[in-house]
Amino acid sequence: MRLPGSTVPPVAVRPTPRTARGAGWRQREGLAAMAFLAPAALGFGAFFLWPTLRALYLSLTDWDLLSPPTLIGFDNYVRLAQDPLFWNALGVTAEYVVLNIGSQTILALGLAVLLHRLTRSMVIRGIVLLPYLIPNVVVALIFLWMLDFNLGVSNEVLEWLGVGRIPFLSSETWAIPTIAGINTWRYLGHTALLIFAGLQAIPREVYEAAAIDGGSEWRIFTRITVPLLRPVLALVLVLTMIGSFQIFDTVAVTTRGGPENATRVLYYYVFERAFNQYDFGYAAAICTVLMFILAAITFVQLRLMRANQSDLS
Amino acid sequence: MTSIPIAEPTDTSTAARPAPAVTPSAPRRGSRRWRPGRVLAWVALGTVLGATLFPFWWVVRTGLSNTKELTTNAGSFLPVDLTLGAFRRVLGVATTEDAVAQGGSGASLNFWLFLRNSVVVATLITAGQVFFSAMAAYAFARLRWPGRDAVFFLFLTALMIPPIFTMIPNFVLIKQLGLLNTFAGVVAPYFFMTPFAVFFMRQFLLGISHEVEEAALIDGAGRFRIFSRIILPISSAPLATLAILTYLQAWNEYMWPLVVGQREDVRVLTVALALVRQQTPQGSPDWAGLMAGTVLAALPVVLLLLVFGRRLINSIQFTGLK
Numbered sequence: 001m002r003l004p005g006s007t008v009p010p011v012a013v014r015p016t017p018r019t020a021r022g023a024g025w026r027q028r029e030g031l032a033a034m035a036f037l038a039p040a041a042l043g044f045g046a047f048f049l050w051p052t053l054r055a056l057y058l059s060l061t062d063w064d065l066l067s068p069p070t071l072i073g074f075d076n077y078v079r080l081a082q083d084p085l086f087w088n089a090l091g092v093t094a095e096y097v098v099l100n101i102g103s104q105t106i107l108a109l110g111l112a113v114l115l116h117r118l119t120r121s122m123v124i125r126g127i128v129l130l131p132y133l134i135p136n137v138v139v140a141l142i143f144l145w146m147l148d149f150n151l152g153v154s155n156e157v158l159e160w161l162g163v164g165r166i167p168f169l170s171s172e173t174w175a176i177p178t179i180a181g182i183n184t185w186r187y188l189g190h191t192a193l194l195i196f197a198g199l200q201a202i203p204r205e206v207y208e209a210a211a212i213d214g215g216s217e218w219r220i221f222t223r224i225t226v227p228l229l230r231p232v233l234a235l236v237l238v239l240t241m242i243g244s245f246q247i248f249d250t251v252a253v254t255t256r257g258g259p260e261n262a263t264r265v266l267y268y269y270v271f272e273r274a275f276n277q278y279d280f281g282y283a284a285a286i287c288t289v290l291m292f293i294l295a296a297i298t299f300v301q302l303r304l305m306r307a308n309q310s311d312l313s
Numbered sequence: 314m315t316s317i318p319i320a321e322p323t324d325t326s327t328a329a330r331p332a333p334a335v336t337p338s339a340p341r342r343g344s345r346r347w348r349p350g351r352v353l354a355w356v357a358l359g360t361v362l363g364a365t366l367f368p369f370w371w372v373v374r375t376g377l378s379n380t381k382e383l384t385t386n387a388g389s390f391l392p393v394d395l396t397l398g399a400f401r402r403v404l405g406v407a408t409t410e411d412a413v414a415q416g417g418s419g420a421s422l423n424f425w426l427f428l429r430n431s432v433v434v435a436t437l438i439t440a441g442q443v444f445f446s447a448m449a450a451y452a453f454a455r456l457r458w459p460g461r462d463a464v465f466f467l468f469l470t471a472l473m474i475p476p477i478f479t480m481i482p483n484f485v486l487i488k489q490l491g492l493l494n495t496f497a498g499v500v501a502p503y504f505f506m507t508p509f510a511v512f513f514m515r516q517f518l519l520g521i522s523h524e525v526e527e528a529a530l531i532d533g534a535g536r537f538r539i540f541s542r543i544i545l546p547i548s549s550a551p552l553a554t555l556a557i558l559t560y561l562q563a564w565n566e567y568m569w570p571l572v573v574g575q576r577e578d579v580r581v582l583t584v585a586l587a588l589v590r591q592q593t594p595q596g597s598p599d600w601a602g603l604m605a606g607t608v609l610a611a612l613p614v615v616l617l618l619l620v621f622g623r624r625l626i627n628s629i630q631f632t633g634l635k
Contacts, residue, residue, distance in 0.1 A: 026457070032536040033456040037464075040449030043505020048471040051482035058482065065485070107361075114358045118351075126622045127362055129629065130369070133614045135565035137583040138607045141590060142368050145375065145600055153371055156388035189365065193629055217350065246475055249567045253587045267477055267568075274481050275572060287478040294475060 058284035065278050076285035086286065088261050089269040092176060096265060097244045099180035100187075105237065107184065108191035113221065115192065116199045125196075128189035136186070136249035143182045144169065144254050169254050172262040179250050179263060191240055198232030199225070234305035238298050245294060266290055376400065376605035383600060399601035403609060422606065423577065427585040431610075434499050434570070434581055435563040441504035443556050447548065449506055450514030451540055455526065465515070471508040480569065487573050494576040503563065510555055517551040518544065554628045557621050561614060582610045 059076055063069035080086050115125065131139065146152050147168040155165040168178040202225070210220050226233075248267035251257065257264035257272070264272075266286065274283035375383070376399050377392035386393040401407035403424050452458075453465050483502050492498035521544070529539050545552070567583045574580055580588075586606055590598060618625060 029456050029536075030458040033452040033458040033461070036448045036452035036456070036536070036540070039445040040506035040511060043445065043502075044468060044471065044508075046486070047483055047502040047505070048474070048479060048508070049467075051479040051486065052471075052474055054482040054485075055478050065488075110357070111361055114354055114361075118354055118358055122623055122626060124358075124362065125626050126618055127365055129626060130615070130618060131365060132629075133561055133565075133618055133625075134611045135567070135583050135614070137565075137567050137587050138611050141586060141603060141607050142372050144590065145604060146368060146371055148600075151383060151387045151600065153388060160388070185364070185368070188361075190629065193626065242475075246477070248477075252567070252571075253590060256591075270477055270481075271568070274484075280481060280485070284481055287475070287481065291473075291475055291478050295473060298473070 055284045055287060058281050059288045060285075061281040063280040065280055069281065072281070076282050077289075079282065080285055080289065085261065085264070085269065089264050089266045089286075092261070092263060093245060093247070093265045096176050096180050096247055097241060099177055100183050100244050100247075101237070101241050103180065104184045104187055104191055104240065105233075107188055108195055108236075109233075111188065111192040112195035112199055113225065115196050125193065129193060130189070131186045132190040134186070137253055139182065139186050140250045140253035143178075143185075147178065170259055172259055175255055175259065175263045179247070179254065182250055182254075183244070183247065187240065187243075191236060194236045194239075195229065195232060198229050198236075201232075202228050230305060234302060237305070238301050241297060241301070242294055245290070245297075372604045372608055375601055376608050378601045380599050380601040399599075399605035400609075402599070402602045403605045422585070422589065422602070424585075424606065424609065426577065427580055427582045428609070430496075430574075430579055431564060431582040433496060434579075435560050437496065437500045438503045438563040439556050439559045441500070442507060442510055442559050443552060445504075446506045446510035446555070447514045447545070447552060448540070449511045450518050451544060453511065454515045454518035455521075455544070456536070468506075468508050468511055472512075477568070480572065483569075484572050493573055494579055496579055499570050499574040499579055499581070502569065503559075507559075510559065513555055514548070514551065517548060521547060553621075554624055557617060557625060558628060561617065564613065586610060 058069065060071055060073060061069035062072050062075070111128070115128070147154050149155060149165055149167050149170065152168075154168070159165055166174060168174050206224055206228070207220065210224055215223070246267055247265050248271065251263050251265055251268045252271070255263040257268050270283045270286050270290075273279045273286065374390070374392050377395055377397070379394035379396050379398060382394040398407060403422055405422070405424060449468075453461060479502075487493060487498040487501065490498075492501065525543060525547075526539055529543060534542075565583065566581075567587065570579075570581045571584050571587075574584065586603070589603060589606070
């Protein structure tokens, strides 16, 4: 680590041992640390820690924001267990996550291997990453237009092919797969670049040895690439799946939960409960359940895929 | 898009710790002749690139079209009745007659106002978050104090909490503070820190040699002087990377500003664009105008990618594999 010359203080030759700096230096360091930490600690306390505790508390109350919250114990959770809309939201979200993560991970793995094999071009990697950088809202609007029943280019093509028009976002059957597809488009490049970084970490010698042994491409892929990539894949799966569970923007812009609850995903359901119906206690209870689901998924996945052990060492 | 200018040819500093041994090239086996497999692979890659880029072309094509004529020529690959009318409408420089003649509503979108709001929000968040997170990271990485690791762990656990979980109490807090529909309210939760930003900077600061600081300390420099004169200049590369990531995130955010910043004078672009669509739920909206708006909303992001391409790509590879 080099410093620009002007900022380097002349190196003192005095050999001052740490202990000789006076008794208070450790205390001073503590004070300095508190000063450095103060703004971030304020933000963390006010907008992360305190709201977390408050949300847990709110989930045990009935609150419409107008009158003070009333404690009702676990009633919200009992109500939740009997709420068909909650189970619908959970089911719809699960369907979305399976379709989105399934297609996205397989395609991204393929794309990462292609990139790794074919090119080091930053331009190509930039193009691949581009959709990820565009706002969710913009992506949703773009596809809303391209998938429009009457004017959308997709339906023009389908009609030209003789398949007939598909009501992508306005049919109960198609809405979730369509939204899953939209977000696969958006996140494909990002996921592929994460996997690509994992591929770069596999030593070349492994491939060279396999080539000398005359392994076919497919054999190398299944016997070497995938096993060595496992820890990376596990992490990528956890990250993308947690993100996928939190689908909101696309739904809010394209279908708004419809048609007939077909796309009322968990986030959107919570959002409606809280900000349209002012049912804050109940919304907080759903959030709490969602948080435990995400924690469980993370834990199980990391366990199943033994993410912390690498086959490389 | 033709090229991504690369600012620094070897930007290793974006990775806050040594990147996993980057092999200089993809493994090449055997000859470089055009085997059928290789051709097929290029075709597959080309298909992906085409599928990635096509929607962008389609948006531009629609933005350059005349909304009234779109119905008759929905499948045309080129702009229908090529015109800048949609962009004029969005930017508020078209006359009402012109706008209505091309299928616009005649109502103005206030694009400049929403653009200003997005710039204000993203800039404030980036400036605050990067600076304060760097300060916190310094305390975690370079200073010794009791309970340091426990507090850092507490910060990290916040990464596990879904944003909507804290959003409800945060909304209540902002409302109780009387900050609804103010920039302060829109910016507040991201202004002081995010766990990721602190973590990102800490990883980098851990790698700086201690001798640099020791020398300055012996010379009697205070901690703030060391931070501002030594630590920040050394960290300019990761700071820039973090700033770009934060700016993108703030620019793209939708749910939080939707909840606390509905009013026009603080409404950001994402919220405004979604609203345009929601105000015409049944009828056919002014598609050309809407697409022109999305082009303009996405433009800053595309510019960031063009200017900081390599830095962005490297940082995303790092963030996934922390």
